[in-house]
Amino acid sequence: MKNKKFILFPLLAFVLSSCLFDSDDDGLSSWLSDQGMPSSYKVETLTVSDLKPTSVELRKDTLPRTAWAGGVFGANAGLSHDIVFDFALDESFLANLKVADSAKSLLFLYLQDSYYKFDYLPSHVLPIKEDVKLNVSWKISEKLNYAEYNALATLSDSAWFDELGSWKTNKKADTTISISITKKDSLLTLNLPNALVNDVRKNTGNRRLQLRLSAPEASHVFRVYGGSSSIYFPRFRMVAMENDTTFSYATYVPTRMASIVSNHEECSDCLVLHGGVSDSLLLEFSAKPIMKALSDFYGDEFPYSKDDGFDVRQAVVMAQMIFLKDDAKGESELDWPIGVKVCSFADSADTVVRRVEKYLLANTDSLDKGYPNMVFFGDDSLKLQVTAGIRDFINRAHDGRSFKMTMNLDRAYLIKGDSAYYKYDYARYDFSTIKSKPATLKLWLVSKRDGQVSKENVREEE
Amino acid sequence: MKKFISALLCVSSFSFASMIGLEALGQEQIAGGSAAMAGRGFAGNAKTGDAEGVSVVNPARQAFDSKVVLNLNFLLDVSSADHKNSHFTQTAISMPSMNLSFPMGDFGTFGVSLWQHYSASMREDFENVELNQKAEIEYQSSVYELVPTYAIRLPFFRPISIGASAHFVMGSFSRNLTLGPDNSKIDSADAWATIDTDVSDYVSGDWEIKNHPAYYTFAAQYRGRMASYFFSFTTPYTLKNELEQNFRFSELDTLAPTHFTREVRVPAMLATGVNYRFNKRHNVMADVAWRAWKKNIDNAAGSWDLSKVTKTQNDFSVSLGYQHDGSDIFYDSYWDRITYRAGAWFKNWYIEDVSELGGSIGAGFPLGRKGTMLDLSIQGGVRLTDDDRNWSESFIGIRLGLLGVGSWGKTRGQ
Numbered sequence: 110m111k112n113k114k115f116i117l118f119p120l121l122a123f124v125l126s127s128c129l130f131d132s133d134d135d136g137l138s139s140w141l142s143d144q145g146m147p148s149s150y151k152v153e154t155l156t157v158s159d160l161k162p163t164s165v166e167l168r169k170d171t172l173p174r175t176a177w178a179g180g181v182f183g184a185n186a187g188l189s190h191d192i193v194f195d196f197a198l199d200e201s202f203l204a205n206l207k208v209a210d211s212a213k214s215l216l217f218l219y220l221q222d223s224y225y226k227f228d229y230l231p232s233h234v235l236p237i238k239e240d241v242k243l244n245v246s247w248k249i250s251e252k253l254n255y256a257e258y259n260a261l262a263t264l265s266d267s268a269w270f271d272e273l274g275s276w277k278t279n280k281k282a283d284t285t286i287s288i289s290i291t292k293k294d295s296l297l298t299l300n301l302p303n304a305l306v307n308d309v310r311k312n313t314g315n316r317r318l319q320l321r322l323s324a325p326e327a328s329h330v331f332r333v334y335g336g337s338s339s340i341y342f343p344r345f346r347m348v349a350m351e352n353d354t355t356f357s358y359a360t361y362v363p364t365r366m367a368s369i370v371s372n373h374e375e376c377s378d379c380l381v382l383h384g385g386v387s388d389s390l391l392l393e394f395s396a397k398p399i400m401k402a403l404s405d406f407y408g409d410e411f412p413y414s415k416d417d418g419f420d421v422r423q424a425v426v427m428a429q430m431i432f433l434k435d436d437a438k439g440e441s442e443l444d445w446p447i448g449v450k451v452c453s454f455a456d457s458a459d460t461v462v463r464r465v466e467k468y469l470l471a472n473t474d475s476l477d478k479g480y481p482n483m484v485f486f487g488d489d490s491l492k493l494q495v496t497a498g499i500r501d502f503i504n505r506a507h508d509g510r511s512f513k514m515t516m517n518l519d520r521a522y523l524i525k526g527d528s529a530y531y532k533y534d535y536a537r538y539d540f541s542t543i544k545s546k547p548a549t550l551k552l553w554l555v556s557k558r559d560g561q562v563s564k565e566n567v568r569e570e571e
Numbered sequence: 572m573k574k575f576i577s578a579l580l581c582v583s584s585f586s587f588a589s590m591i592g593l594e595a596l597g598q599e600q601i602a603g604g605s606a607a608m609a610g611r612g613f614a615g616n617a618k619t620g621d622a623e624g625v626s627v628v629n630p631a632r633q634a635f636d637s638k639v640v641l642n643l644n645f646l647l648d649v650s651s652a653d654h655k656n657s658h659f660t661q662t663a664i665s666m667p668s669m670n671l672s673f674p675m676g677d678f679g680t681f682g683v684s685l686w687q688h689y690s691a692s693m694r695e696d697f698e699n700v701e702l703n704q705k706a707e708i709e710y711q712s713s714v715y716e717l718v719p720t721y722a723i724r725l726p727f728f729r730p731i732s733i734g735a736s737a738h739f740v741m742g743s744f745s746r747n748l749t750l751g752p753d754n755s756k757i758d759s760a761d762a763w764a765t766i767d768t769d770v771s772d773y774v775s776g777d778w779e780i781k782n783h784p785a786y787y788t789f790a791a792q793y794r795g796r797m798a799s800y801f802f803s804f805t806t807p808y809t810l811k812n813e814l815e816q817n818f819r820f821s822e823l824d825t826l827a828p829t830h831f832t833r834e835v836r837v838p839a840m841l842a843t844g845v846n847y848r849f850n851k852r853h854n855v856m857a858d859v860a861w862r863a864w865k866k867n868i869d870n871a872a873g874s875w876d877l878s879k880v881t882k883t884q885n886d887f888s889v890s891l892g893y894q895h896d897g898s899d900i901f902y903d904s905y906w907d908r909i910t911y912r913a914g915a916w917f918k919n920w921y922i923e924d925v926s927e928l929g930g931s932i933g934a935g936f937p938l939g940r941k942g943t944m945l946d947l948s949i950q951g952g953v954r955l956t957d958d959d960r961n962w963s964e965s966f967i968g969i970r971l972g973l974l975g976v977g978s979w980g981k982t983r984g985q
Contacts, residue, residue: 136659137697138704140590140652143959145876148697148704149753152765419827424818426752427764456827471763497824504826553757553764555750555818557772557874 150555152426157402157550160430162392163511165544167380169372170387173270176366177335179221181385182322183241186440186537187374188383189325192333193273194363196318196345197261198309202359206310209349214306216299216322218333219341224532225332226292229524231443237290237329244323245302246281252314261317262364273367276321280308288331295341297331306347318361320345325371330385330442330535336363380543382518384447384536389517392543396502396511399550403503407558411506418507427469427553428499429481430514433546434491439484441521441536446479446486448519453498456505463515466494484518484538499552516540588650588663588968590693591954591961592922593710594746594870595881596810596835597691601888601918602858603627603684604667606644606972610933610948611892612914614856617801617844618894619794622942622976625670625682627718628842628860629801631734631792633672633680634722638942641975642670650954652962663692672720679723684736689714691744698751705751705769712744714778714810722792732792737785744812745775746871747819768820774871776814781834783808798847805840816873833869838862852896861887864921878960882923890916901940910935912948924957929966935974946972 141148173193182192194216206212225235253261282302290297299322309318334341343366348358372388374381382388400411413420430451441447451466471481481492495514502512521534589598602608603626608615616629624640626632644667651660665687672682691712698705722734750772752765780786790803812835817828844858864883872879892914898907912933919926929952936945947970954964 136652136657137695138699139654139657140659140962141697141706141708143654143962144593145878145960146706146708146748147750147875148699148702148706150750150770152752152754152757152762154757154761416829416831419817419829421817421826421829424770424820424826426768426770429764469764469766500826553761555752555770557818 150557153554153556155402155406155552155554157399157552158547160394160398160548160550162543162548163395164391164393165380166391167382168389168391170383170389171370171372173273173367173369175266175270175335176368177266177337179332179335179338180366180368181330181332181535182368183324183327183330184373185328185330185442185535186383187372187381188386188535188537189323189327189371189373190330190535191321191323191369191371193276193319193321193367193369194343194345195261195264195269195365196320196361197258197364198316198318198361199258200314200316202347202349202357203309203313203316205357205359206306206347206349207313209310210352211350212306212310213303213348213350214301214309215346215348216301216320217344217346218297218299218331219338219343220290220295220297221332221334222295225290225294227530229530231445234443235290235292237288239288239328240285241288241324241327242283242285243299244281244283244325245305246276246278246321246323247305247308248278248280248319249309249312250317252312253316255315258315258317264365266365266367269365270367273369276369280304290331297333309347321369325373335366374537378541380540382516382538382540384441384518384521384538385533387517389452389515390540390543391513391515394512394548396506396509399503399512400506406554407556409558412503412509414507418505420504420506422558423503423554423556425496425500425503425552426555428494428496429492429551430495431549431551432491432493432540433489433542434484434540435489435542436485438541439536439538441485441534441538443521443534443536444485445521445524445534446483447521447534447536447538448480449482449484449491449493449516450519451482451493451495452515453495453501454513455497455501464497466497468494469496485536499550588648588661588692588966589954589964590650590652590661591920591925591956591964592881593691593693593712594872594877595691595868595922596689596714597710597712599689599921600667600687601916603670603686604644604646604970605642605670606646606933606946606948606970607642607912607935607974609931609950609970610912610914610935610946611856611894612890612916612929612931613888614844614858614890614892614914614916615846615854615894616803616842616858617792617799618846618854618856619792619799620896621899622974624672624974625684625718625720627668627684627686627716627720627736627738627788628858629734629790629792629803629844630682630720630736630788631722631732631790631801631803633674633682633720634724634732634734634792635794636672636674636680637978639674639977640670640672641977642668643973644668645971646968647970648966648968650964650966652964654959654962658962659695661693661695665690665692679721682720682722684716684718684720686716686718687713688716688738688740689742703751703753703755707747707749709745709747709749712742712746712778714740714742716740722790730794732794734790734792736788738788739785740778740780740808740810742778743775744778744814744871746773748772748874771819772816772874773819773825774814774816774873776812778810778812781809781811786837797849798845800845801843803840803842805842807839808837810835810837812871814871814873831873833871835868836866838864852898854894854896856890856892856894858890858892859887861885862921868921883921884919884923886919886921888916888918890914897935897937899942905937908937910944920954922961925954925961927954928952933970942974942976944972944974944976946970946974948972
């Protein structure tokens, strides 16, 4: 009986609503308008020009980072990149090495196919032929017992990076290697200086060897596979020579790898960001001109100060911060457009978090028209979307906060031939004009004020 | 049992269908919305019997009950709003009340009711691409009351009983207007920025009574051989609705809300009624209830052109009903055991210029021999309004009531 009733209800609902009543198409919309409810939100744009940042801070990225998935060494565009390997050397081969007549060491590095063998790599990149001056430095640990030796495999990256931040050693040697890369090459063989292997030979027992390569005078960066590759991981080989014809060797695989960046920019006032690393600019804008523009636009008080002060009278659907740019002030390896990544700050659970701004595509026909948030592309303006940041800023402006955002160079993309390409371009770009040339903030607004929202706004679309 | 409870919760989360007063309290469910009462035009709070059960208007009545009654009510309501040749229809299923009364002989009768006293509910989608219109409107407001009642017959004047109930109020209000963009005022080159950016104007908050745990109803009932009367008084109270309002871009992406509190001062209610029984099983009955509203009701509003207040008026309801009691002798014919009801009511809403005129017929079908019953009533009528904001409505509804009767503590033959 109970089941029947539950079937009965919807059935009756259907019969009643279809036979006795019907709705006409615009019934709901005219009901809505009689209630004073909108049937859509009116989008309005507001342009706030002449914004100058009250402070600009350049944050240079020089922290060690993992190179396990792939690393670079070499130098270009004002940066040099060192690569550091961590090896665990076992006592058995060191014993052989100690008694050998002579010894040598080699490092095999595999070039990243996805870059060097990429079909659409610009033709000026390859071939590379360069004599690279290589500085090799290293640290050898004290003798390790079996437990310590095993623990090398599980040492955390972050602990190691902390140590690398203050790398000091007097064990170093220079050498010059010839590097020649064509599209067919996939392996770099580096003959390491004899000082290294001779220093290693002095030791017995299990040891840890940390090996750092730097080439600050190189004119290229070299992309190599990291230890995570199942086939193309780096290999360090030491060879013990008994005489000219008899030898034995051992090959070591790194337990971890790191890259360390050094910034060689000379101009201390310049706002130079580098691609491939996390250099960033922190910009801060005063609230005043933005609040004044909103106040002129709506004829209301800004910032909102009633009740608990959170402003929900309107919301930002889209916000664009527009800077002038000059692509001549940049230098890029690949000549491909590079996106600028923007983060903004938002209050979240009683703390302030920095969030990456989502990027809404302005058009889908990207190859021809590009995106307005790229350098090395398009006209002289750089349009960065700061929707979430501005939204949060206007919502909470009652506490007198300023608007803050960060920007950094993202990866290169938008290339002809491969729409999925998304790789680091070790580039540099000078954003110093941000300090001198005013920026423009463009807002797309939705308001829930009564009536027709805007007085005609004189500032709009100047 | 689990399935049954989840079905109940599911049904009770729906609400009544009227589109009037959505921003205020919404539609009031008279007399607990019981299917049996609805069948006789919501009259008959003065009618006593073995198993009449809880009355939220007249808590004294249940003192005359002798059987434990569990009563569940369901409502299917179809309302059609009309205005200047435009109309649209809403259908809703709800569960206005659940009642349990428990007679304890000389110790009086205890009862409890869960009553959805007011409800505003609407959920409509609307899109017109040519006119740049896209909106989803959702109102969900319920003022629930948990009403424990107690009634007892006077020791020496047995035809008279007194009763009282406390109404513990709970509930919530939410309004969600999700809107699509209208780019007609901006340059077409700027329109890309509003792709997939629906924005919700969202308001929500809880209902409670200000400064008090509950409001109260006191009643006295007289049961005569032919005529029965009751009189009840319900205390005034202030409903408090603490609202937070924000814009939502998605569930997780919202503005920091702003808060405000609205207070609804509900006036005292006086109610009285009479039931006259003749020829054993025929009853005619009439009820009147009256409240004098002094203050307008603040709307949730806070946005667009929605009005900020709902104006109130003195609300009263007048109900007239007839009931032919079914025979309680199991061996009589089934048709004779059915209870027949009919009634009509006029109600001036608490909202200015809104009145309701309705009529109903109903029947109670006995199930089995223990007095278990299925009440069915069909109601229809109009809600008339005088202003442009509120449209007049015609409505039709079906109510189902399940009435379970038990006799606790009685031995065979008693």
